[in-house]
Amino acid sequence: MTWLKKLIQLLNKPFPEDESRAEFFRNLVFIGLFVAFFLFTFEPFGFQNTNFIKIIVAVSYGVVTFITGSLFYLTIGALFRTYVIKQNLTLGKWLVQMVAIVLTISLANFIFSRILAGSMEWKWFPQMLVATFSIGIF
Numbered sequence: 001m002t003w004l005k006k007l008i009q010l011l012n013k014p015f016p017e018d019e020s021r022a023e024f025f026r027n028l029v030f031i032g033l034f035v036a037f038f039l040f041t042f043e044p045f046g047f048q049n050t051n052f053i054k055i056i057v058a059v060s061y062g063v064v065t066f067i068t069g070s071l072f073y074l075t076i077g078a079l080f081r082t083y084v085i086k087q088n089l090t091l092g093k094w095l096v097q098m099v100a101i102v103l104t105i106s107l108a109n110f111i112f113s114r115i116l117a118g119s120m121e122w123k124w125f126p127q128m129l130v131a132t133f134s135i136g137i138f
Helices: 002-012 023-041 054-074 077-087 091-117 122-136
Strands: none
Touching: 002 023, 002 091, 023 122, 054 077, 054 091, 077 091, 091 122
8 A cells, every 4th residue: 555545544534523612712722821831931933032021922922822713713613613514524624624723823923923013024924834833733
C-alpha cells in the first residue's frame, strides 16, 4: 500500500465525538490564557519590541483568540457541525475545521496588530499566519 493510500485511510478514520459547547468554551479560555502566557513569557516574533505595556498586549491577543474562536464556533463552526452531523466526523474533517479556525484567528490577530501599529499593510499577513500557526501547533 502506498503512503498516499495510508494517509487517506488515516484521514477517513472516524474521529471521537465532538466536544460539548461548554467544553469548547472552557478549552477556548485555556487557549486564550496560553496565548497570553506564551507571548508574555517568551516574547516571540518581535513581541519584545512592542511600544505598549507587554502584559496588556499579551492578554489582548489572548482575548482576540477567545473572541474569534467563539465567533467561529457560533457561526462557521455551527454550519460545519450541521454538515458533519449528516455525515460522520473524520480526522480529515476535524483537521480542516482546525485549520479554518487558526486561519480566522490569524486574520483577527493581523487586524488587531495593524490597529496597534497604526497601518494596514497586507505584506505582513504571511508573517502573522506563520506566527499564529506556530503557536497554534501547541
